[in-house]
Amino acid sequence: MEENKDYYHGGEIKSDSLIDFSVNTNFFVNEIEFTKKEIQEATSFYPDRESKELVRKVAGKNNISPDHIVMGNGASQIITLLPFCIDIENALIIEPTFSGYERALQAKGAKVKYLFLDEKDDFSFGESRVKEIERFVKEFKNHGNSAVYICSPNNPTGKVIKKDTLKDVLDICKKYGAFLVVDESFIDFADDERDKSLVCFIDEYKNLFIIRSFTKIYSIPGIRLGYGICSDEKVIEKMRLLQPEWSISGLAQIAGAKLLDSDFEIEKSLMDIKNEREYLERELERLGIRVFPSDVNFILIKVNAEGGFYDNLLRKGIYLRKSSNFPGLTDEYYRIAIRGHEDNKKLIEVIEKLI
Amino acid sequence: MEENKDYYHGGEIKSDSLIDFSVNTNFFVNEIEFTKKEIQEATSFYPDRESKELVRKVAGKNNISPDHIVMGNGASQIITLLPFCIDIENALIIEPTFSGYERALQAKGAKVKYLFLDEKDDFSFGESRVKEIERFVKEFKNHGNSAVYICSPNNPTGKVIKKDTLKDVLDICKKYGAFLVVDESFIDFADDERDKSLVCFIDEYKNLFIIRSFTKIYSIPGIRLGYGICSDEKVIEKMRLLQPEWSISGLAQIAGAKLLDSDFEIEKSLMDIKNEREYLERELERLGIRVFPSDVNFILIKVNAEGGFYDNLLRKGIYLRKSSNFPGLTDEYYRIAIRGHEDNKKLIEVIEKLI
Known part of the structure; x- marks a missing residue:
């Protein structure tokens, strides 16, 4: 030990x-199984560089354009590349949350500020916090690209942030030219996740970047599969350029496609x-x-x-x-x-x- | 079709x-097989962030320190991150060669020059070319970090460059403060590969970065596994920082360890x-x-x-x-x-x- x-x-x-x-990770799903043929295919052939089948299925599930999706070698690849991809110079992270955003921002050399949620509010993110975010993005304006990072449902507090509140943050970010990065890695666990996700705003707001994960809900942490959603096609293109050529492994592509077909479980x-x-x-x-x-x-x-x-x-x-x-x-x-x-x-x- | x-x-x-x-990829090796238990382990658990067992085996195979190795989600991840990792501003690529170096350098915004080998010399890299490289690295000096990229054995020409010649390039790069990046993805196919690899210089030259691949020799293109070797520990540390937290999948770690045990094949x-x-x-x-x-x-x-x-x-x-x-x-x-x-x-x- x-x-x-x-x-x-x-x-x-x-x-x-x-x-x-x-x-x-999700305790209540059966372990995914692979046929011998699937393992052989996942091993002996170069994976599809563009993960086309998987992108098509993810687009269908979320009712969005395939052009707005970039698959990742885990959500953590998307998180790691994002600061380089949109050249973030200043970022605000809503804390306490997953340490990966800070790690990635610092690796890129971005300046990071923090907005701490209060224990006395059960770490919930209420409407009153929107004003505080506005102060930050206003200050960042005209100092290179800036981004606000929010995890919803939040890890480790487990709370979903109300969609109306996030919409207000999104509007404020748009007003001051900032990106809003929302990590929805746990969104599938929330009741009525379709109603709680910001994906419905993706076409309207080019400054919104959503992070999703296959790891948690399907319990496949060893496979490494996640994705990013953004309607700014330059951002998606840049992310693809920054990725290694075949970073979504053969097994990840096969697993992802199978799992999206078994959502009833x-x-x-x-x-x-x-x-x-x-x-x-x-x-x-x-x-x-x-x-x-x-x-x-x-x-x-x-x-x-x-x-x-x-x-x-x-x-x-x-x-x-x-x-x-x-x-x-x-x-x-x-x-x-x-x-x-x-x-x-x-x-x-x-x-x-x-x- | x-x-x-x-x-x-x-x-x-x-x-x-x-x-x-x-x-x-190598036509003559048997397909790697996995037990049910291995697949289950590769799927349901987070991979070891540091790929410790695999790094230990790679270090043993190459007779180098584990501290000088960084595993990659394919050699292509190492190639993609390298320009950011050593903040390359100017690079020289010996052509014709694999397009991945140029792609990665341009994604980082580095300026790229080319030195073309001659068809009339069978695209071989002779001692006379060393002087031409010297001109470039001299010119790059004091203009930020610079690097020379050489693939040996070269893809697509198939030629190994003589070790003495590469040693001269290495000395010249060192003299002018440039990195020498040598992609040895095909070195295991060359006769007496131990004698042809530059790995023997790794301790002595901190400006040498060697790229290796599991994909080609073991014929596992779908798995995504490669590594980088460098004795400048700051370079290795920076590379690890730029990588997503769990970018070497569970299956890649299991496959790599198994394959290094079966080198007789x-x-x-x-x-x-x-x-x-x-x-x-x-x-x-x-x-x-x-x-x-x-x-x-x-x-x-x-x-x-x-x-x-x-x-x-x-x-x-x-x-x-x-x-x-x-x-x-x-x-x-x-x-x-x-x-x-x-x-x-x-x-x-x-x-x-x-x-």
């Missing part, structure tokens, strides 16, 4: 005796997640633990860190995601991925005995 | 009725390639076709294009690699990947009937 102290994303500790609540998994999320929220609150309300397949909690909460759980075979490396959070915060009922029950039992 | 006219790399035309001489394939290369060179010359001597698993030829050579072959089920998109070559040049004897014999028979 070995842990990398410098970096934790979840899943770093490998042990058969641990129940892993740290990796937030996802519906069922969302009901399971909802039931288990309600169970965990209720039980954790009963134990006096602060629970931040979530719309997705993980829950952020706040506990008293002094009692050695994390290490005690680890000793009992329960592996949570430490969250102190999310800017704005401390070692009192942990993220819990929602698993099957037996595992979730075990989690509650172990915590109950500890406190 | 459909061809993308704007781009040809080989393998674009898919048809069971064609014999594909266009893709230059490669030895055998090299003998087959050599025999078939000699057969093809002899027969093509007998038919009056200009053949450029090759050290690897493909051969560049020059024919009279007026007779519709390429299209006539295609109609007879023979698919060659057009080479007119290599700078310096015209539609008289074609690249032939070496296949098994039956296929090679068929190629000769079809050409013989045509001319």
Whole structure:
């Protein structure tokens, strides 16, 4: 049992005796299977440089033009290339959130500012925050390209931001010539995800860039597949130019096309997640633990860190995601991925005995 | 049967009725196979961000430090990131060669110059060319970072450049503060590849960057796996920073580790390639076709294009690699990947009937 102290994303500790609540992929989908022929094809032939079949299916699913889609070697490739692609010089990140945006912006040499959501508001992003964003984009204006980064549903807080609120942010960004980057990697977990996504604004707003992931909802973190959506075709073209020629592997293209054909399985998994999320929220609150309300397949909690909460759980075979490396959070915060009922029950039992 | 006219790399035309001489991967290795458990692991878990096991094996194979290796989502990822990684402002490419270097340099906004090898020298890179390179790097000096790009063995000409000659280029680059980038994607096909690679200079020269590929020698183009070698640890660190967090997929890491354990298979394939290369060179010359001597698993030829050579072959089920998109070559040049004897014999028979 070995842990990398410098970096934790979840899943770093490998042990058969641990129940892993740290990796937030969909627990309730069956593992994708491949035929021998598919594996052979995925290995022995160059992948389609343009991922044409997959782009066509993604376009169909989202009801958008294939020209507005760029597939990625994981959403993380899209995130990594974006600062170079739109030559971002100044960025504002709504925190606490996934550290990948900051990493990519800094690798490009962009200046990064932060807007911290408040614990007392359950880290929700309310209409009042729009004014604060306006101050930033106004300040950035005429200082090269700028971008506002928002993750919705947000990792690690689990909250979806209201579409009306995001629309206001989008308008303000447009007014001051800034890009709005919205990471929707967890959007498929939200109820009525079609209604919550900003994809309906994609044709109208050329300054909107949406990031999507196959990793989380389909539980294929090893495959590496995600995509970006933007109606500014120069942005899409530049992204393709910055990508290695064949960066979407053969297996990723085959997996993506298969998974988009099996979306019925996802519906069922969302009901399971909802039931288990309600169970965990209720039980954790009963134990006096602060629970931040979530719309997705993980829950952020706040506990008293002094009692050695994390290490005690680890000793009992329960592996949570430490969250102190999310800017704005401390070692009192942990993220819990929602698993099957037996595992979730075990989690509650172990915590109950500890406190 | 459909061809993308704007781009040809080989393998674009898919048809069971064609014999594909266009893709230059190793014909003589068995397809890699994966167990169900390996596929499951490659799919359901996040890949190791640092590809530790694979880096250790690559270091062992090359007898270098793991700190000097960066794995890539294909050699093409290394090529794409390199101009950003060492902030190249001026580059010299030895042509005709793979178009990927130019594409990557231009995507970064670097200025690119070209040094054309001569057909009358069989496109070989002789000692006399070193002086010409010196002129370039001297001119680049004090104008930001500069780099010289050489592919050896070269694609599409198939020639290895003498190590002594490359050592002279390396010294000159060092003298004027330039990087030397050597793409050794085909080095494993050359006789005594250990003796021909520049890897022995890696510790001594921090300005040397070597590119390697798993794609060609192991015939796994769909998997996407390659690596870079450099003893300037700042360069390696910057490359890792510019890469997406998990860009080496689970399957690529498993495949790479397995393949490095089965290098005995490669030895055998090299003998087959050599025999078939000699057969093809002899027969093509007998038919009056200009053949450029090759050290690897493909051969560049020059024919009279007026007779519709390429299209006539295609109609007879023979698919060659057009080479007119290599700078310096015209539609008289074609690249032939070496296949098994039956296929090679068929190629000769079809050409013989045509001319």
